[in-house]
Amino acid sequence: MIGLIYLLVMGGHLLLSIWVVNLAVKQARKRSKPGWHYGVPMGIAMFLVLYWDLIPTHVVHRYHCLVDGGFTENKTLEEWKRENPGVTETLILNQQQGAIITGNRRRYTINQRFAWDVYTTRHILGIRETDKRIVDLDTNESLVRYIDFDTDIRAIGLGVRGIRDLKVWLAANSCELDSRNNNLSRFNAFENEIELLGSGKKW
Numbered sequence: 031m032i033g034l035i036y037l038l039v040m041g042g043h044l045l046l047s048i049w050v051v052n053l054a055v056k057q058a059r060k061r062s063k064p065g066w067h068y069g070v071p072m073g074i075a076m077f078l079v080l081y082w083d084l085i086p087t088h089v090v091h092r093y094h095c096l097v098d099g100g101f102t103e104n105k106t107l108e109e110w111k112r113e114n115p116g117v118t119e120t121l122i123l124n125q126q127q128g129a130i131i132t133g134n135r136r137r138y139t140i141n142q143r144f145a146w147d148v149y150t151t152r153h154i155l156g157i158r159e160t161d162k163r164i165v166d167l168d169t170n171e172s173l174v175r176y177i178d179f180d181t182d183i184r185a186i187g188l189g190v191r192g193i194r195d196l197k198v199w200l201a202a203n204s205c206e207l208d209s210r211n212n213n214l215s216r217f218n219a220f221e222n223e224i225e226l227l228g229s230g231k232k233w
Contacts, residue, residue, distance in 0.1 A: 031187070034212075036079075039075060040146075046076070047073065047197070048132075049078035050072055050076055051069050051073045051076065051107045052069075052102055053125070054069050054071075054145055055069040058101075058181070058205070058222060062126060068155060074219055077221055081199065082220060083155060083186050083197075083200065084199055084200065084224065086155055087155045087157070087181060087200050087202075087224070088202060090153070090154060090155050090157055091179055091205075094153065094157060094159065094179045094205075095179050095205035097181075099177050099178055099179055099205040099213075100205075100213055101174070101175070101176050101198060101213035101214075101216050101217055102174065102175045102176075103173070103174050103216075103220075104171070104172055104173055104175070105171070105173045105174075106173075106175045107173070107220070107223055110166070110173060117143065118227045119228065120142070120228070121138035121142055121143060121227045121228030122139040122141055122142065123141055123145075123228060123229055124139045124141055127128065127182075129148075131163075134149055134150050135147055135148065135149050136148045136150075138163075139167075140221075140224050140225060140229060141166055141224070141225075141227065142167070143166060143228075144164060144165065144167065144224045145164075145165050145167055146147060146162065146163070146164055146165075146221060147162070147163045147165050148160065148161070148162050148163075149161040151164075153179075155181075156181065156182055156200075157179055157180075157181060158180050158182040159177065159178075159179050160177070160178050160179070160180070161175065161176075161177050162174045162176045162177075162178075162217060163176075163177065164220060164221055164224060165216075173220070174216075174217060174220045175217075176213055176214060176216075176217035177213065178204055178205050178206070178213075179202075179204075179205055180202055180204055181200050181201060181203075182202050183197065183200050183201040183202075188192070
């Protein structure tokens with residue numbers, strides 16, 4: 031049903047655009063000018079009515095992905111263990127799932143020494159940055175960091191927050207284009223290793 035509505039809207043826009051461009055071409059010829067003099071600008075204008083932010087949004091998204099996105103390992107777990115001998119055996123997994131929210135940061139405490147921090151930042155054209163880090167609570171040092179970007183277009187079935195959610199052509203869910211080299215999987219694997227540290231006790 032939703033797909034049919036999109037087809038009707040986009041098809042209607044296309045038909046209206048063709049009619050307007052044809053009208054512009056006729057007006058140009060009435061004034062003894064080439065049809066494209068009026069037709070091309072009017073065609074561009076009609077395209078921009080619905081899709082003005084299509085190209086800028088995807089260009090900005092790819093730019094952030096290429097320049098700022100990805101996975102960074104500042105310190106391996108083995109290096110951390112060598113710097114903190116005997117500590118891993120004392121760690122107890124925190125089963126509390128709630129996040130502590132401070133500003134744009136959500137913090138999930140993993141155990142006495144580690145937390146999983148998630149920072150969310152908004153950029154122009156609705157681009158959303160998600161910055162995930164595994165942090166040593168004693169030193170505030172980030173061992174690993176994963177930064178991803180999306181356009182924050184919610185699926186229609188989850189409810190429409192505004193007109194932007196209806197622009198499905200803007201959807202870009204992640205920087206990850208190749209699942210064989212998935213940076214998020216590397217981050218999650220590191221986080222899982224942190225959870226396995228300790229005495230096996232939970233609090």
